[in-house]
Amino acid sequence: VPACSNKKSDKIKIGVVTNCTDPFWDLCEAGAMKAGEHYNVEVLFRQPEGMDVAKQMPIVEAFIQQGVKGLAISVIDPKGQKKDLTRIASEVPLITMDNDADADTGRLCYVGVDNKEAGRAVGRLVKKALPNGGIIAMFIGSELSANGQGRTQGVLDELATPDANGKPETRTINGQAVAGKLYGKYFLMDGAPTTDGGPEKNPQQYPHIMLGRLENVPDVCMIGLYAYNPPAILSAARSKSMVGKIKIVGFDENPVTLKAVAAGEIEGTVVQDPYNYGYKSVEVLAAVARGDKSKLLSSPLPYQVVTKDGGETQTINGLTIKFPKATDYENTVKSQFASVGK
Amino acid sequence: MTRILGVLGLLIVLYALLIESNPAAGSSRNLMYVANIQGRYGVVTLAAALVIIVGGIDLSIGSVVGCSAVMFGVLMEEGVHPFAAVGWTLLFGVQVGLVNGLLITKLRLQPFLVTLCGMFIYRGEARLIGGVVSPAQVIDEHPHFEHSLNTLTYLLIGKNEKGALVFPAMFILLLVLAVVIGFFLHRTAYGRYWYAIGHNELAAKYAGVNVDRQRTIVYVICSMLASLGGILLFLDSSTIQADSAGAGLELYAILGAVLGGCSLRGGEGTAIGMVLGAMVLPVLETLVSFRGLKNNVIPAVIGLTLLVGTIVDELIRRRSRVHR
Amino acid sequence: MTRILGVLGLLIVLYALLIESNPAAGSSRNLMYVANIQGRYGVVTLAAALVIIVGGIDLSIGSVVGCSAVMFGVLMEEGVHPFAAVGWTLLFGVQVGLVNGLLITKLRLQPFLVTLCGMFIYRGEARLIGGVVSPAQVIDEHPHFEHSLNTLTYLLIGKNEKGALVFPAMFILLLVLAVVIGFFLHRTAYGRYWYAIGHNELAAKYAGVNVDRQRTIVYVICSMLASLGGILLFLDSSTIQADSAGAGLELYAILGAVLGGCSLRGGEGTAIGMVLGAMVLPVLETLVSFRGLKNNVIPAVIGLTLLVGTIVDELIRRRSRVHR
């Protein structure tokens, strides 16, 4: 294995530690490596298994021990990890990425989108798909993670605007009483997102069953908030021949999602551009390591909204948001994956 | 016979509850869908069960499923024709089984340890050879594969070119495989060897059975079935992630086998039991979702149901033993 | 003796590679850090190993660790004093072990099945009683617990109030526990009973051993240790997520036990072996981090290293058998 070669380089080392393993982070890695080349630093990039602080911290510790001159971490629990992050920030220049922590931990800046804002963008896509209101069902891997909570909240906030938020309501759908919640004109099935526990737990079955409960019901929109959710929804819809009869709104840039957006099967997807996370994190840290603090970001990165036809760049809530065309964005992602050999 | 009475009862109760839960749940379309998932589970359950019968265990099943799914996709992306890719992927399974089998029989390593290492290794291999793969991507790169891939999907998964489920092909595949395996287990000399080896290796050896060879064969069949499971997973899923595809499946497979009457002490189990055992979890999961249970309760409900099922099963068996 | 030679060699090689990889890797701070993780692993390894010695298996360990960690946090959030919460959490472990033990001995269910159900059930319980818990949150809600919580963390984890590691308390805890368990295993009648049960339950029964009681005791100890592992996890981690905390730990624990010389057929294993076995994985993981290996290769490297270690171990043992 070439990576085993033990040449001691004098290059500045920058560490990037994510919160779990995911293709999303492969894109981030691609960006980080690219920036490493650009700024002549050695990038240590690690994806710990399974959203577990107990697995993440030993890697962070090992990086610190190796003398990294900058560290980017995707925080799992901002509140719980505060103490550790504060301690780490006192030893090494620290930035947060993808998931932020409190500013008083001493982290230099946050590289990532505001998940709540991105969630609002999803909400807007839903509104566009079902302008007269309807029934929505949301799918997510875990309702415990900070970014998941932010996204969900954003969607619901947007849908509820300007009406009241989360009014419990029971509707009879296909002869079954369903306890849900009403957000504006939108009725959320079961009153909460369906969590599926991760991509390995056969995520298709949940949208499939949901579609079974919603058979022949008009004005349905299904929302997938983790990268693998939109493809799972799509596949379930296909297997029940319901593509086109229901609306689907996605999140993240799974190749299948992008393709479906291009084909008009999915309304749109909100992407975070993880490549840029990696690139920016390393860029910022390399500069800090060389004593230059001017590159620190002062605001969250903008998300992008991918749709079939794309659109003009807009300024929304103070962020400059791009609306790329699905086919274009697909090609970008493909070349990013290719650069890490996937 | 009493060995499968418990699991049969459990299944009947679960199906009854499912159909009662929602009119949509009892629709033929939904039952077909559930059957298809059962088919996919079943293939790996057969794999696990065979190894359990010869007194071994295979923890690498989940990773082999994942690695095979990724490999199948990557091969096609690289331009290998879908049918050929099926062959190569199954061959990969054979190789995995051979390595497992030889390490266990020739070096006399503990199966648990060997296959646990395998679990790491093949997960790593999956991640090395690819990140995300999907049929859509393959067709994108090689549009001329579309037809063959659709044919494969139709034959193995039962979905038409639009992705609509037409018939539960995976369940039919499971039945076919179970009949073949059942034939070998219950009607041929090989089956006798496997049961004998599982219960008392020395007795088999003294009777002149080539224990090492038979064991290795079983590990090969097991991993080949796991590879087949990977192919099914790829064809059935919209997208495969190397880091998670098939993860944890070995436990479900073993669970299915044990529910179906295999004993981890080896030497016990029937083909029909394996099929029934594999059918439990998918119905249970569907039931739980249809009931609209909160996600938080789901693992607990599944665990408790299985436990109650097991206890009832044991009581039935005990009762029948007394009355014999 | 030869039973631990292999794992000892493996450890020495891994440590040598670690220290050679980077000057910082051999620093006392880093070694202490690694030792502490080894301690945490070790506690659950002891748990798994004891059950393995009596010929059982416990797959619920990971979930019990997770559930105990969450429970410990939730109890304190509800206003239970940290010291009392330790007691209650350990009691929870005792209860889990008792249930497992009774189901296995009285109803004669297969340990694999019972504890697999337990794996679901306690994961579900963890998710039901709490989502995310952390010491920070506890202190937030009950500032007067801060002092006791810090004391606990200092004593059990070796971290001061700032969260800096001062001494490897968990490793010391592991050594203490191993000595106690070693005493029971190797010096008292209980240990003899456990080995006898693991090898030949009937012979033990005919020799007047209360097999059911001894087995239940072992399951209770096991789950209690798992609960202790949960407490350590809570104190050591800055945050605990109910759906993932401790997940998969049972496999690591069993791996440690088996590397340390336990056989899954039961009746084998030494306390010192368990400690050594538990030490392998943390060094290996640290080594991998220090070598700056690419993510994708890591699982494969871990798997291969363990496999090579196992093979070498077996060869040593075989050689020593011939030369004896």
Add this chain to the structure above:
Amino acid sequence: MPPLRPQVTGASIRLQVTGARKQFPGVLALDGVSITLAVGEVLAVVGENGAGKSTLMKIVAGVYDSDAGEIQLDGQPVRFKTPGEAIRAGVSLIHQELNLAENLTVTDNLFLGRELTTGGGLRILNRREMSARASELLSRVGLPASRAFARVETLPPGEKQLVEVARALGMDVRVLIMDEPTSSLTQKETERLYEVIDALKSTGVSILYISHRLAEVKRVADRVCVLRDGRNAGELAKADITHDNMVRFMVGRDLKQFYPKVHRKGVGGAPVLSARELLFRGGPTTPASFEVRSGEILGMAGLVGAGRTELSEAIFGVRHITGGEILLDGKPLRVRSPRDAIAAGILLVPEDRRLHGLVLPESVGFNLSLPSLDRLASWFGVRVGAERELHRDWIARLRVKTPSSAQPAALLSGGNQQKVVYGKWLARNPKVLILDEPTRGVDVGAKAEIYALIDELAGRGVAVWMITSDMEELLGMADRVVVMHEGHIAGELSGETLTEEAVMQLATGGKRT
């Protein structure tokens, strides 16, 4: 008497082993043993426990590889690497210990490894053919044809042993090796086996026969080869096969007072253990009543499967008692587990040493101490000194042939394992001692010692209940005999009435004369 070397003519030699040597860690099991076996001959191999008999047979049958020496089969040098090879060459071994796949049926076991199949490589079982052949094989060893479909684990040990014999009969054999085939058979089945052996002989099959029952050897053997400490100690031609000759070669001295009655008075005292109308789960429907008195040896006879073991297990707390009661010293006793029985002073030396008697992978010492740990334990663990003394004491008293007390029990010869089971129980002071086939596989010398021990115990007032299938032993040792037939107690014999004929009559269901 000079060792006699009866000659076998070259032409008819079936099997010739020359200079076989086998070294195990710490034990030289065989040190250059040679044997010759003619066509259609029965050669008995006798010797003390651990003399190397089983090892020699395993070498011949391809289970072990020898360190040195040569084997010729019908003039051809052979060296089998696996049992399978040996079987295919016509050399079949009935192992000293049962080796059956107990989860399968009797038929499956009879044909394991050489199933009758159709379909070429598919090897589809030809069940009809196999069933037919199976019932024929079973009838040859005297088992009912209905057993063909029973799972082996439901059979009593004696029947399992017969299944093993039947299996060997089904093979196309040139050399059949029987390693203590009769150790769990009663006289009736043994007679049956002799008939089988005679039939085989007449078809030219050569037989190597190992037994510790010297009367049997006298009956079947054409020639006797005696092994001692892994070497040839001598051979006896048919005419010279007498008990004393064999013993002299084996032990190197004469044995006096084989069945001692030194310490006993001959009649028992007060009843110590009584069973009143006892019924137990899974047992026969007829209740059993009997008693064992202090200071006597109660013998219990019956055919294979008569239910003696079951009855003793019920009293020992292994089987659940459903009716009647057990009295100990006249007071009712509740036994729910062996633990209760042991606490009350009732000890059982079980019939199946590998299943119930020993923790095979553990050491001899471990096994010896196991039931006595409650006495050896202290607050600081097991008392090492006391334990070591116990080991030394019993290994010496029973002359267990083992390199040390740390040797795994699995590596001892069969007879030595039996001695360990013995020592394990005698190390505790019993009140009632139940012996189920106490001398199975034990050599004559050790038998004499065990008998002396039992006699001494009985003399001290212990109530001994001895279940045995060895008629000689029964008549020699028992003061009183209870005979069982198909689960119920058929009658009691003592003094004048205690004769071989009477026992046999009761055991086979005949009326008492």
